[in-house]
Each structure stands twice: as C-alpha cells, then as structure tokens.
Amino acid sequence: MSAASPSHDANAPLVLRDDRDGVATLTLNRPHARNALSVGLMGALQDALETVHEDRSVRAVVLAGAGPGFCAGHDLKEIRANPTEASHEALFAQCAKLMLTISRVRQPVIAKVHGIATAAGCQLVATCDLAYCADNARFATPGVNIGLFCSTPMVALTRAVGRKAAMEMLLLGDMIDAEEAERIGLVNRAVPIDQLDEVVDGVAGKIASKSPLTLAVGKEAFYRQIDLDVEAAYAYAARVMTENMMARDAAEGIDAFIGKRAPVWCGQ
Incomplete structure (x- = not known):
C-alpha cells in the first residue's frame, strides 16, 4: 500500500511495453508512487495484457516495475479521496479482474521484482506464473497494521505459499526478505540484483523457444x-x-x- 506523492509526469504512459525475441516486458510506470496500483495503472495494465494475449508473436511476458520498487499496492490517497462503498467495490472488482487476467492470458507471466512488493503488489507477485527477485526485494501484506486486512492479496498468497506462511504474513504484517520469500515459495529464486535481468531474460528466452x-x-x-x-x-x-x-x-x-x-x- 502506498500513500502516493502527487508529483509526477501526467503525460507519461502508465505501462511501458518492450518486445524482444518473443518476450513482451510490461513495466509499471508510476515510480514516484512506488508503482502503486491506481485505477489508471490497473486499467493500463489490463489493456496491455489483453493486447498481449491476442499477439501470437509473444510467447512470454515479463512484469516489472520502474524506479526504486516493484509495486507498493493500492494507492491509499486515491482510495481516501473517494471513500464510498461503491467506489471501494469497483476498485477491488477491477483488481480481481486484473489478477484473473494474468492467470488467463495464454503466455506465461514472469514477475521481475526489485525493492518492495507489498499488499496488492505482493498479490501481483503471487499471481504471476513465475517470479524472480533481487536480493534487495522485500515483501509484505501489511494491511492488518492499518486496520485493513489484506483479504484480496490473501487469495493469491494462499495459492502460492503454504497455509502457515501465508497466515503469518497476513496476521503480522511484517516485511519478509528475498531469502524468506524464496524459502516459502513466493518467488522461484532470489538473486543478486546485478544478476536479475540476466536470470529473468534467460528464463523468458527459454520459455519463448517453446511451442x-x-x-x-x-x-x-x-x-x-x-x-x-x-x-x-x-x-x-x-x-x-x-x-x-x-x-x-x-x-x-x-x-x-x-x-x-x-x-x-x-x-x-
């Protein structure tokens, strides 16, 4: 979860796409807000995934984050600016649709994680088919600390890691490091940050070589x-x-x- 700063380039695309050798890299592009999942960013990522799904030249997708972190979850300032039940219901329905889309696009989706991945950002990691992280990555479902249990991140988390590990993350709200994320199965592998690109490129390239x-x-x-x-x-x-x-x-x-x-x- 992120209390986003209002300072940013309003004209910058919210999702960047780069295609190479059958691999489409989609980069969340709200670095000023630690790529917090605003309504706009979720919509842009939804559109990008639907476009990729129909693109037969793409055989693998990499999901990354611009700036100092992968994704800090939902944008709390945006949420508090419209605190109605209808608004909240629409937000979480949009998020659920996005997560289901990641699971349903025809191509494997690989999370490339650096910095923080918290709340709905951790949900993104847990939802992706594969996940690799830098050794500086940190993960949490910290909603319990602000009176808002991470119920929707829980859906993906409990399907990615063991029940006890998921409950510990959800009930304590503490950060876990890259080594622990690998140990519990939230990510496939944690690697030194200067090797993250090479590792993800290698995995994506190998997948892209398949039928x-x-x-x-x-x-x-x-x-x-x-x-x-x-x-x-x-x-x-x-x-x-x-x-x-x-x-x-x-x-x-x-x-x-x-x-x-x-x-x-x-x-x-």
Whole structure:
C-alpha cells in the first residue's frame, strides 16, 4: 500500500511495453508512487495484457516495475479521496479482474521484482506464473497494521505459499526478505540484483523457444486442474493431453526429437 506523492509526469504512459525475441516486458510506470496500483495503472495494465494475449508473436511476458520498487499496492490517497462503498467495490472488482487476467492470458507471466512488493503488489507477485527477485526485494501484506486486512492479496498468497506462511504474513504484517520469500515459495529464486535481468531474460528466452500452442495449453490446464480433486484432475488432464497430441506442434516436436533436430513450431 502506498500513500502516493502527487508529483509526477501526467503525460507519461502508465505501462511501458518492450518486445524482444518473443518476450513482451510490461513495466509499471508510476515510480514516484512506488508503482502503486491506481485505477489508471490497473486499467493500463489490463489493456496491455489483453493486447498481449491476442499477439501470437509473444510467447512470454515479463512484469516489472520502474524506479526504486516493484509495486507498493493500492494507492491509499486515491482510495481516501473517494471513500464510498461503491467506489471501494469497483476498485477491488477491477483488481480481481486484473489478477484473473494474468492467470488467463495464454503466455506465461514472469514477475521481475526489485525493492518492495507489498499488499496488492505482493498479490501481483503471487499471481504471476513465475517470479524472480533481487536480493534487495522485500515483501509484505501489511494491511492488518492499518486496520485493513489484506483479504484480496490473501487469495493469491494462499495459492502460492503454504497455509502457515501465508497466515503469518497476513496476521503480522511484517516485511519478509528475498531469502524468506524464496524459502516459502513466493518467488522461484532470489538473486543478486546485478544478476536479475540476466536470470529473468534467460528464463523468458527459454520459455519463448517453446511451442506457443503448447505453452497456452499447459498454462490453462495447470490452473483448471489445480482446484479439482485428484481423480477429476487426472481425467481432465488426460483429455487435454489427448487433444494436445493431435496438434501439429506435438507431431513436429516428437519427429524432431526422434530425428535429433531442432523443432520448427507453427503454433497449431
């Protein structure tokens, strides 16, 4: 959560996009406010993700933050400027839609975290398919400290880390460091800050080398099966795998493996 400063360039894009070799990097661009999730920023990120979803040239997405931190959560000054129930309801519905979109876009989404990721910023990290952080990163769900339990961040957090670790973060509201975030599974790996770009670029590049159809099939299947009981999950996964086997990319990949050559993906 951030009590945002009003000093900023009103003409600057709220989300920056940079595409390279099948990887789209989306950078939250409210550095003066530690990239607090204003209504405008959430809308801009929603639009960017929907555009990326339809872009078949993009095979992986990196979500980053400009300035000294990744994301400080919701913009508390904006929230207090319109303290109506309808406004709050609309804000959290918008945030939920954004988080669901991250899970539903066809490409894997990788969080690249430096500095702080707190409240809804921590929710962003927990929601992304993969997350890598610099050793200076700090994470918290500190709403309990100001009388506002982090209930919506809790949804993503409890699906990313163990139950006891999630409750400790939610009930205490304390910062945890990068090493602890890695230990509990909030991030895949914590690395020295001067290696963060290299590590994320390597992961994103490796993902982008795969069949875009296979990535989309696998991501959708992962989130659909995870809340099923084990018998239903196996039945669903067997159907998905059967359909996947009929795809041209699956035939190409198997033939390439047998022929000891690099596959040429067509995305079908």
